[in-house]
Structure formats: C-alpha cells, structure tokens
Amino acid sequence: MGGDTGPTAAVHGSAAAVLAHPGLTIDLFGPRAQLESELTSLPRHLAAAGSRLSVRHAPEAIRQGQRPSDALRRGAGTSMARMLAHLADGRAVAGVSAGNTGALMALARRELGMVAGIPRPAISTAIPTRNEGRCYLLDLGANVDATAARLVDFARMGEVMARHVDGLAAPRVALLNVGSEGTKGSASVREADARLRDLATLNYCGFVEGDGVFAGAADVIVCDGFVGNAVLKASEGLARMLIERVQATFEAHWSSRLVGLLARPALRRLKGELDPVRYNGASLLGLTGIVIKSHGSADATGFSYAVQRAVREVSQDLPSRLAAELTGGTALNKSKR
Amino acid sequence: MGGDTGPTAAVHGSAAAVLAHPGLTIDLFGPRAQLESELTSLPRHLAAAGSRLSVRHAPEAIRQGQRPSDALRRGAGTSMARMLAHLADGRAVAGVSAGNTGALMALARRELGMVAGIPRPAISTAIPTRNEGRCYLLDLGANVDATAARLVDFARMGEVMARHVDGLAAPRVALLNVGSEGTKGSASVREADARLRDLATLNYCGFVEGDGVFAGAADVIVCDGFVGNAVLKASEGLARMLIERVQATFEAHWSSRLVGLLARPALRRLKGELDPVRYNGASLLGLTGIVIKSHGSADATGFSYAVQRAVREVSQDLPSRLAAELTGGTALNKSKR
Numbered sequence: 001m002g003g004d005t006g007p008t009a010a011v012h013g014s015a016a017a018v019l020a021h022p023g024l025t026i027d028l029f030g031p032r033a034q035l036e037s038e039l040t041s042l043p044r045h046l047a048a049a050g051s052r053l054s055v056r057h058a059p060e061a062i063r064q065g066q067r068p069s070d071a072l073r074r075g076a077g078t079s080m081a082r083m084l085a086h087l088a089d090g091r092a093v094a095g096v097s098a099g100n101t102g103a104l105m106a107l108a109r110r111e112l113g114m115v116a117g118i119p120r121p122a123i124s125t126a127i128p129t130r131n132e133g134r135c136y137l138l139d140l141g142a143n144v145d146a147t148a149a150r151l152v153d154f155a156r157m158g159e160v161m162a163r164h165v166d167g168l169a170a171p172r173v174a175l176l177n178v179g180s181e182g183t184k185g186s187a188s189v190r191e192a193d194a195r196l197r198d199l200a201t202l203n204y205c206g207f208v209e210g211d212g213v214f215a216g217a218a219d220v221i222v223c224d225g226f227v228g229n230a231v232l233k234a235s236e237g238l239a240r241m242l243i244e245r246v247q248a249t250f251e252a253h254w255s256s257r258l259v260g261l262l263a264r265p266a267l268r269r270l271k272g273e274l275d276p277v278r279y280n281g282a283s284l285l286g287l288t289g290i291v292i293k294s295h296g297s298a299d300a301t302g303f304s305y306a307v308q309r310a311v312r313e314v315s316q317d318l319p320s321r322l323a324a325e326l327t328g329g330t331a332l333n334k335s336k337r
Numbered sequence: 338m339g340g341d342t343g344p345t346a347a348v349h350g351s352a353a354a355v356l357a358h359p360g361l362t363i364d365l366f367g368p369r370a371q372l373e374s375e376l377t378s379l380p381r382h383l384a385a386a387g388s389r390l391s392v393r394h395a396p397e398a399i400r401q402g403q404r405p406s407d408a409l410r411r412g413a414g415t416s417m418a419r420m421l422a423h424l425a426d427g428r429a430v431a432g433v434s435a436g437n438t439g440a441l442m443a444l445a446r447r448e449l450g451m452v453a454g455i456p457r458p459a460i461s462t463a464i465p466t467r468n469e470g471r472c473y474l475l476d477l478g479a480n481v482d483a484t485a486a487r488l489v490d491f492a493r494m495g496e497v498m499a500r501h502v503d504g505l506a507a508p509r510v511a512l513l514n515v516g517s518e519g520t521k522g523s524a525s526v527r528e529a530d531a532r533l534r535d536l537a538t539l540n541y542c543g544f545v546e547g548d549g550v551f552a553g554a555a556d557v558i559v560c561d562g563f564v565g566n567a568v569l570k571a572s573e574g575l576a577r578m579l580i581e582r583v584q585a586t587f588e589a590h591w592s593s594r595l596v597g598l599l600a601r602p603a604l605r606r607l608k609g610e611l612d613p614v615r616y617n618g619a620s621l622l623g624l625t626g627i628v629i630k631s632h633g634s635a636d637a638t639g640f641s642y643a644v645q646r647a648v649r650e651v652s653q654d655l656p657s658r659l660a661a662e663l664t665g666g667t668a669l670n671k672s673k674r
Contacts, residue, residue: 065518102521130578141515144523178478178566181402184439186481186563210570214578226523227567229515230560233547234568235575241467241551242579 001030001061001079002099003303004296010098011038013294013303015049020304021311025052027092029079032057058082062103064296071103072110080104084111087289094290094310096281098303101293105142108284108291115319116326118286122154123225123293124161125232125282129216136162137213139225140232140282146224148191151175153326155196155204157285158220160325164316166219170203174218176227177207192222281309288319338367338398338416339436340640341633347435348375350631350640352386357641358648362389364429366416369394395419399440401633408440409447417441421448424626431627431647433618435640438630442479445621445628452656453663455623459491460562460630461498462569462619466553473499474550476562477569477619483561485528488512490663492533492541494622495557497662501653503556507540511555513564514544529559618646625656 003009007030014026028035035055042050058079062071075081080099087095088111097104105121114120124138136158143150155173162171175193177185185193185207196204208217210231223231280302284291290313294306340346344367351363365372372392379387395416399408412418417436424432425448434441442458451457461475473495480487492510499508512530514522522530522544533541545554547568560568617639621628627650631643 067518067520102516128578130581144515144521176567178481178563179439181404183404184481189563210567210572211574211577213571214574223567226515226526227564230513230547230564230568231571234550235547235571237548237551238572238575239579240548241465242576244467246583 001058002064002097002296003294003298004098007035007038009298009300009303010096010294011035011053012042012046012300013298013305014053014307015042015046016300016304017307017311018049018052019046020308024307024311025054026307027054027056027083027086029056029058029083029086030061031059056082056086062100064100066100066103068102068106071100072106075103075107081107081111084108084291087291088112093314094292096292096294096303096306096310098294098296098298098306101141104291104293105284108287108289112287112289112291114286115288115323118153118157118326119150121284121286121291122150122157123228123282124154124158124285126279127213127232127235128279129214131216133216133219134166134279135213135216135218136220137228137232138220138222138285139228141225141229142284143225145226146188148188148195151188151192151222151224152195152199153286154222155192155202155220156199156326157322158222159202160322161283161285161313161318162219164321165312165318168219171219172217173202173204173220173222174206174208174212176213176221176223176231177209180207180209188224279305281306283309283313283318286322288323290314290319338395339401339434339633340631340635341435344372344375346635346637346640347433347631348372348390349379349383349637350635351390351644352379352383353637353641354644354648355386355389356383357645361644361648362391363644364391364393364420364423366393366395366420366423367398368396393419393423399437401437403437403440405439405443408437409443412440412444418444418448421445421628424628425449430651431629433629433631433640433643433647435631435633435635435643438478441628441630442621445624445626449624449626449628451623452625452660455490455494455663456487458621458623458628459487459494460565460619461491461495461622463616464550464569464572465616466551468553470553470556471503471616472550472553472555473557474565474569475557475559475622476565478562478566479621480562482563483525485525485532488525488529488559488561489532489536490623491559492529492539492557493536493663494659495559496539497659498620498622498650498655499556501655501658502649505556508556509554510539510541510557510559511543511545511549513550513558513560513568514546517544517546525561616642618643620646620650620655623659625660627651627656 018024060077062078062080083095084107122138123140123142124136126134129135138154138158159171159173162168280295280298282293292306292310294303355361397414399415399417420432421444459475460477460479461473463471464474466472475491475495496508496510499505617632617635619630629643629647631640
C-alpha cells in the first residue's frame with residue numbers, strides 16, 4: 001500500500017516478478033477488496049501470474065508522514081505491520097515495501113530483531129558507476145548521527161553483502177570523506193578510518209570523496225545516514241534534470257522529423273540506462289530477516305526489481321551470513337577495537 | 338600556481354577576463370620567469386590582454402596536500418600568501434586562487450580577518466537548477482561539524498549574497514535535511530530550523546531534501562561542510578558519468594556518419610550547457626575581503642568565470658553588505674537567539 005500512487009505498481013511489479021521466477025509466490029498485504037480488484041484487472045501479459053499472488057487482508061496503511069513511534073504504537077492493523085509479522089512467523093522469506101522508510105525500519109526491527117549487536121538497520125542501495133559497475137552506498141538515512149563504531153558496522157555489513165550477493169572475492173571498502181588525506185573530516189570518520197585499518201578481514205582502501213561514488217572507486221562506500229541520504233537524493237534530482245536537458249537540447253536543435261526518426265529511440269534507450277529504477281530496492285541491513293525498501297515513486301518495473309533484489313538476498317541467505325560473520329568478526333581483528 | 342596542470346589556465350583565464358571587462362587589471366602571483374614566459378606565449382586572441390596583466394614574484398607555491406597549519410607557519414613566500422597580503426594591503430579588491438582550499442581559507446582568514454563575529458569562512462557556489470535557475474549551496478567543506486549557530490550564519494550570509502549579487506528581492510532560504518518533517522534530522526539541523534523560523538528578516542522556507550537542490554526548491558540551501566562537499570563532488574562525478582553515457586549511447590547506436598553530421602554538434606552544445614565550469618568560482622564568505630576559489634581542474638574558460646564572479650562581488654561590495662547586515666541582524670530578530 002506504500003507506493004506514491006496506490007498499490008497498482010506493487011501488484012503489477014509483483015506479477016512481473018513471479019513470472020520471471022518460476023518458484024516464487026507473493027503475499028500481498030492491504031484491504032482485501034482493493035487488492036482483489038487489482039488482481040482481477042491485471043493486464044493481459046501479467047494475467048498468468050494471478051495464481052501465484054495471494055491477498056492477505058490488512059484494513060489500514062501506514063501514512064507517508066507518520067512518525068515511527070506512532071507506527072509502533074498504533075500500526076498493528078496496517079499492511080506493513082502485518083507483512084512484517086508474517087515474515088517474523090516464518091511464513092515468508094523476505095518482505096518488500098514501498099512505504100514510509102522510518103516506520104518500516106522501526107517495525108522491522110521490533111518484529112524481526114537485529115543480528116550480532118547491530119543496534120538498528122542500515123539502509124543500502126546499489127549505485128551505478130562508470131564502466132558498468134556498481135557500488136553499495138550506506139547508510140542512506142537510518143542513522144543520521146553515526147558514531148565511528150556504527151560506521152565500522154556499516155562497512156562490515158556492506159562488505160558481507162557485496163561478497164555474497166554480488167560474488168566479489170574481496171570487495172573494496174571505503175569511507176566517504178571531504179578529502180583523501182587522513183587529517184580531514186569529522187572526528188567520527190577519522191576514528192572509523194583508524195578502526196577499519198585494524199580490521200585484517202576487510203579490503204579497506206581508505207577515504208574517497210563524493211566523486212568516487214560514481215567513479216567506481218570502491219564496491220562499498222560508507223557514510224552516516226544524513227550524508228548518504230543527501231547524496232542519493234541530490235543524485236536522483238540531478239539525473240532527472242540532465243535527462244530533461246538532453247531531451248530539450250535535441251528537440252530544440254533538430255527538426256521534429258529528424259527527432260522522430262532518429263533521436264527518440266536513442267533517447268528512450270538512454271533514459272532506460274540512466275534510470276535509477278534499474279537499481280531500485282534498498283536493503284535494510286542488520287535485521288534477522290530480509291526486508292527491501294522500494295522507492296515510493298517506482299513503477300511496476302521498478303517494484304519488480306526490488307522483489308528481485310529480495311530473491312537474490314534469499315538465495316544467498318544474507319541475514320545468516322551477516323549474523324555469522326559479524327559475530328565472529330572481533331576475534332579476527334589485527335588488534336583491539 | 339594552484340591549478341592541477343600549472344598556471345597556464347589561470348594566466349589564459351585572466352587574460353580572457355580582462356578582455357571581457359575593460360576596467361579590469363590583474364596581478365599574477367608566482368615565479369616571475371614562469372609567469373613571464375606564459376605571458377609572452379599568450380595565444381593570439383588573448384595577446385591584447387598582456388598590458389593589463391602584471392607579474393608579482395613569489396618563489397614558492399602551496400602544495401595540494403599541504404596542511405593549513407603548515408601553510409600558516411611556512412607559507413610566507415608562496416604565491417597564495419603573497420596574493421592575500423596584497424589584497425589585505427588594499428592593493429587589489431579581490432583575490433582568485435585555484436589552489437589548496439584549506440590553506441586558502443586559513444591564510445585568507447589570517448590576512449583579511451572575518452566580519453561580524455563569523456569564526457571562519459563558509460564556502461558557497463551556485464548550482465544550476467531546472468528551469469535555468471541557480472541555487473547557492475553552503476557550506477561546501479570549510480566547516481565539517483557545523484553547530485546550529487553556524488548553520489544560521491550560513492543561511493544569513495547566503496541570503497545576503499543572493500539578494501545583492503543576484504538581485505533577488507527575497508531569496509528563499511532552506512535547510513538541507515533527510516526529510517521535510519520537523520521531527521527528522523540531526524539535533525543541530527532541527528535547532529537551526531527553530532532559530533531560522535524566528536528570524537523575521539529571512540524568507541525561510543524550512544527543510545528540503547537532496548533532490549530539492551537541483552529542483553530549484555530554494556535560492557540558498559544550507560548544510561554542514563561535510564554534507565555540502567559530498568553532495569557537490571558526487572554531483573560532479575554523476576554529471577561526468579551521464580555525459581559519457583549520452584555520448585556512448587549515440588555512438589553505439591547510430592552510424593558514425595549520422596553521428597558526425599547530426600549528433601556531435603548537439604552533444605557539444607549539451608556538454609557546454611551541463612558543464613560545471615559554467616558556475617566555476619566558489620565564494621569564501623565571511624571574510625572582510627573577496628576571495629574566490631576556482632576549481633583546480635578548471636580550464637582557462639573556467640578560470641575566467643571565477644574572475645568574473647569576483648568582479649560581480651566587487652561591484653556589489655559584498656563584504657561590506659555582509660558586515661553591515663550580519664552585525665545589525667540580531668536586533669531585527671523576532672525573539673532571542
């Protein structure tokens with residue numbers, strides 16, 4: 001129920017995802033009548049998915065501006081809370097939501113609990129980089145004032161994810177900072193740098209600046225949630241603006257006939273390539289279960305990517321890997337933390 | 338002497354700037370022989386500028402990685418320090434440098450001093466927005482851990498700049514945050530929000546998220562230096578990546594003949610439009626004089642924009658405006674700070 005324009009994108013995206021994955025079934029949480037009506041009106045190319053989509057009734061929904069504390073107190077009848085309880089009961093292996101991020105984090109933490117002493121989830125998503133690569137950026141807003149110890153947790157969780165979910169042998173981990181010299185940055189970033197240098201298990205490569213994110217300077221880039229959120233949202237805004245300008249440039253300077261014949265298909269392809277939707281699906285890391293946040297504005301294709309992200313994390317059993325490696329981690333340090 | 342590839346860009350850019358402004362003369366600081374050789378080999382279209390460019394000898398240069406404390410202790414013979422001393426002596430009305438930002442801030446603060454109780458300069462640059470607008474983002478790296486009081490200073494300084502230099506009657510001022518609700522964000526951001534609401538003189542419009550920067554949601558957007566630096570550098574990296582991909586898409590999908598005939602001129606125009614160089618020139622706000630930081634990688638055109646930024650601030654006498662308005666400001670508050 002959390003999408004910006006109602007549940008249609010989530011239902012269509014779920015349908016597309018089950019068609020792409022033969023073993024997959026999905027439970028949809030929300031007002032029964034509304035979801036059943038969505039299912040009966042599935043477009044023809046998605047209709048075959050209907051038998052693998054089930055409706056689970058939830059009379060209410062978390063509102064976009066609702067505070068996490070309020071969601072915890074009064075959210076029991078909502079689609080988000082019921083989905084997470086279902087997951088906690090072992091009746092599903094992963095949950096996907098396009099709703100209120102703060103409420104999702106708070107409810108998921110209460111329903112599922114955290115692994116290995118992680119106090120609260122971190123949010124991470126893959127960012128496209130030059131040379132067709134990707135980079136996990138975290139945290140993206142869950143922890144606005146992160147201490148050095150939290151930044152180290154983010155680094156270790158991101159590294160486990162990149163190693164297992166993306167199959168990288170030794171993911172390069174970096175800290176986002178305002179300069180590459182050790183003397184720059186806030187106290188918590190400099191302390192996290194010292195701690196990460198002591199972790200023998202990590203392929204830690206020091207500081208990167210903001211341009212390192214898209215340059216592919218590392219596979220995992222760590223920052224506090226305020227910085228990560230600002231960088232991610234500013235980047236989304238800039239990408240939108242640049243795509244508009246590309247379009248406007250070609251439309252202003254070429255005859256409309258040429259645009260019709262030549263530029264439009266290329267522009268469409270380009271838009272698809274640049275679209276943040278390709279990487280839709282942010283992981284809530286540190287929970288004992290798999291929870292993926294889909295962008296509120298994602299369309300059906302975007303939502304299906306978020307579901308596919310969940311499928312990939314399930315196939316690698318990410319929470320168990322995190323629990324095992326984060327618990328064992330301190331014994332592997334080169335020195336005391 | 339501070340450009341990434343030596344002084345050529347600065348000398349050529351200075352030449353272009355004096356040709357664009359009939360009343361302008363520029364003193365160039367650096368090793369005399371090197372700068373004189375640059376001047377004698379000016380390209381033909383810039384040669385007429387030579388008579389309005391003077392060389393001021395400085396045997397040394399601040400290095401890119403040099404710490405500000407070291408620059409303060411041992412920088413006396415450097416081009417940067419001598420340029421700032423020249424400015425402090427009243428022998429120039431503005432200084433422009435493409436060198437080490439931290440050293441420039443520290444030396445400028447010592448040589449020029451600060452206005453109205455501002456403890457250290459804030460760095461601000463104009464960001465292009467949708468609908469051909471612009472937005473001043475600050476701070477961009479000078480103050481990595483900004484208190485609420487500092488954020489309020491940034492807001493007031495940015496507002497004075499937008500009002501006088503850009504001629505906006507009531508610039509819209511916003512705080513960058515991870516959400517638009519008042520309950521979100523770090524303690525310093527929430528406290529700054531409360532203080533800004535109390536300032537009757539300011540057209541304060543609350544929180545914006547990262548995508549608001551490029552959406553043109555405000556004319557002045559305030560954040561701490563860590564966040565601003567990360568957002569700015571990530572945006573530069575993303576813009577570079579997207580321009581490369583636009584180019585690659587057209588080259589991969591069209592015949593080279595069509596690309597040659599049609600796409601290349603449009604792409605060139607687009608690149609010019611998106612180029613961050615158009616807005617090159619970051620202001621060091623809060624000094625008693627005008628100091629502009631040019632991007633280290635800026636070419637001659639970029640450097641000439643930074644000089645033109647300085648010219649505009651001189652014509653509006655920005656430091657005097659800042660001193661007058663920031664000193665008088667507290668008396669105009671609706672309530673105590």
